[in-house]
Amino acid sequence: MDEVFVTLTILIFSAIRLATPMIFAALGGMFSERSGVINIALEGLMLGGAFTAAVVTYELSNPYVGFLTALVAGALLASIFAVSVIKFEADQVVAGFGINILMLGVPALLSGAIYGAAGSTEQIAKEYLLPEFARLNVASMLAFALVPVCWYVLFKTPFGLRIRAVGENPEAADAAGVKVLRMRYLGVILSGVLAAAGGAYLAIGQSSFFTKGMSAGKGFIALAALILAKWRPFHVLGACLFFGFTEALAIQLQGAPWAKLPGGESIPVQFIEIIPYVLTIIVLAGFIGLSRAPKALGIPYRKEK
Amino acid sequence: MKILREALYPLIAVAAAFVIGGVIIFLIGDDPFTTFRLLVENSFISRKGVFETLHYATPLIFTGLAVAIAFRCGLLNIGAEGQLYVAAFAAAWVGIKFGGTIVNVNGVAQDWSWISLPAIFLIPFCIAAAVIVGGFWGFIPGYLKARFGSHEVINTIMLNFIAIGLVSYFTQYYYKIPGDPILQTAPIGDAATIPQLHTFLPFVPPDVPLNVAFLLAILMCFAMYVFLWKTKWGYELRAVGENPSAAEYGGISPKKQIMVAMTISGALAGMVAIGEVLGFRHNYYHGFSAEWGFWGIAVALLGRNHPFGVLLAAIFFGMLLRGGIFVDAFTEYVSKDLVEVLQAIIILFVASLQKYSK
Numbered sequence: 001m002d003e004v005f006v007t008l009t010i011l012i013f014s015a016i017r018l019a020t021p022m023i024f025a026a027l028g029g030m031f032s033e034r035s036g037v038i039n040i041a042l043e044g045l046m047l048g049g050a051f052t053a054a055v056v057t058y059e060l061s062n063p064y065v066g067f068l069t070a071l072v073a074g075a076l077l078a079s080i081f082a083v084s085v086i087k088f089e090a091d092q093v094v095a096g097f098g099i100n101i102l103m104l105g106v107p108a109l110l111s112g113a114i115y116g117a118a119g120s121t122e123q124i125a126k127e128y129l130l131p132e133f134a135r136l137n138v139a140s141m142l143a144f145a146l147v148p149v150c151w152y153v154l155f156k157t158p159f160g161l162r163i164r165a166v167g168e169n170p171e172a173a174d175a176a177g178v179k180v181l182r183m184r185y186l187g188v189i190l191s192g193v194l195a196a197a198g199g200a201y202l203a204i205g206q207s208s209f210f211t212k213g214m215s216a217g218k219g220f221i222a223l224a225a226l227i228l229a230k231w232r233p234f235h236v237l238g239a240c241l242f243f244g245f246t247e248a249l250a251i252q253l254q255g256a257p258w259a260k261l262p263g264g265e266s267i268p269v270q271f272i273e274i275i276p277y278v279l280t281i282i283v284l285a286g287f288i289g290l291s292r293a294p295k296a297l298g299i300p301y302r303k304e305k
Numbered sequence: 306m307k308i309l310r311e312a313l314y315p316l317i318a319v320a321a322a323f324v325i326g327g328v329i330i331f332l333i334g335d336d337p338f339t340t341f342r343l344l345v346e347n348s349f350i351s352r353k354g355v356f357e358t359l360h361y362a363t364p365l366i367f368t369g370l371a372v373a374i375a376f377r378c379g380l381l382n383i384g385a386e387g388q389l390y391v392a393a394f395a396a397a398w399v400g401i402k403f404g405g406t407i408v409n410v411n412g413v414a415q416d417w418s419w420i421s422l423p424a425i426f427l428i429p430f431c432i433a434a435a436v437i438v439g440g441f442w443g444f445i446p447g448y449l450k451a452r453f454g455s456h457e458v459i460n461t462i463m464l465n466f467i468a469i470g471l472v473s474y475f476t477q478y479y480y481k482i483p484g485d486p487i488l489q490t491a492p493i494g495d496a497a498t499i500p501q502l503h504t505f506l507p508f509v510p511p512d513v514p515l516n517v518a519f520l521l522a523i524l525m526c527f528a529m530y531v532f533l534w535k536t537k538w539g540y541e542l543r544a545v546g547e548n549p550s551a552a553e554y555g556g557i558s559p560k561k562q563i564m565v566a567m568t569i570s571g572a573l574a575g576m577v578a579i580g581e582v583l584g585f586r587h588n589y590y591h592g593f594s595a596e597w598g599f600w601g602i603a604v605a606l607l608g609r610n611h612p613f614g615v616l617l618a619a620i621f622f623g624m625l626l627r628g629g630i631f632v633d634a635f636t637e638y639v640s641k642d643l644v645e646v647l648q649a650i651i652i653l654f655v656a657s658l659q660k661y662s663k
Contacts, residue, residue: 080653088656091656093383094602095652095653097599101645102646102650104642104645104649109333112639223459271474281449281463284453284460
């Protein structure tokens, strides 16, 4: 009985740790997509945040400065994406994909040049990482606290109303005097800030350095969580925790002596790892409730002259 | 003149990539001109360089065509990576099961095959397996889009992860030689291998693994050109890409075309397996693809979704990928990650210039 309790506790804390970067990124994606811009750049935005946080924290020995700088970097990077898709009306998926590739290359190039190691930054001493209290990282606490904040901003403030309006019906919003393009810029930049926070946690919370492509698909899983959550903040939290839990389970089962099928074979972790992806496809197909995207998602807005 | 206009924006994007890339190299502390010379000259100055470049370009031609045909139907296939993974495993599986593979397990010879087919049957069978399984992996998001309207971009991203998970499962638990520390299958039977070009073309240097899959890639460029512009099916597919509601009004079913385009797209991506599994590695090796499925997007964009544009773009990127090795070795600070940066800038510029090039 004790053993079960201990295992379960380990699983839950591990799930929270693994869900933290996804919560940040998915909440970020929510602002972008609610304003009408598909954001598959979450992965790259996370990587940009992770790299910046690792470098600044290592150089200045201060995780808080590192974390905040990462947010600025995320905003700048998201601005490039925003100009491309809002001003130049680039295909949002293609441009987002470009940002992802850019953030595979640029940090690796720079870390190679600064630290001489191929695609990695220097290890940061433990005392300069984001601290933990009661086994919870401050970044995890921040992520949890952001969920109600984002809910309030999105549904209870004029700003949130405008974001949602330009994502659902930009023409009507425009007619009502809302600056459609400005709202979309803000939505995308906010997504950059939040996704970068998730990336920063990866580099200076969960691990202690940056390595090329370290987000390993977390940005895409965050996007899946966002779809599963039907673009709603509290559901985002639930979906991210669920995905974090499946990942934690897969890690725990790897080589655990008690994890055996009735026949005595070990449980193939690959099957647990693909659960989130299969589930996303099923939900997207409408088998578990209809997942309806913001109506103007992916459509550039051009003001009628 | 039309060709010049088509080529103008891709060339602007490439120029922009070299200018911005040059600034980055300068800031890092290396000489941009030396670096770029390292990046491109090796593909020209030696015969080995030319054929190595074509070897790097081969998978990019297939994935570029795959992404391009989906684009022509108005779809974005981000799933070429998953499609080529399942196809490569399928080709290796047929090559083992029907190729008479004998595996040495702790000193004991085990026959892992069901039957040993001669090359004349086995090679087409392996190719068919790759094409059909890749095509099926493309059909799934096509069907989901046609039937449920769910976005092919998200589904193909998810299917990439699923493909890699499944294939790694089967390799690890069933087709890996026990004790092998590397996640790869047993080798395919000798009869399943296709020849490398140097075995019958004397001017190809013997240490270049360029194989007949490259010739197939060229052939597929012509085939796709004929299909898209000289057949009724190709016309229908493009009509849906240009304007789905007009196409439907004209009696073309967009749903059917979406499924057809995604299936062909997956099949083309699956053909990467022919060169890699049958022609080069002779087994399924987990992680064999250097993200070629994703490179296909850059190739298709730069090639303006035209088969011959794709061919040129694939050779261009093949040159950069190979040149990256020399940049890694012979510059002080710049690494081969530069190639990804250039790729990303090209993607962002082509995408952003799209609205001016119509």
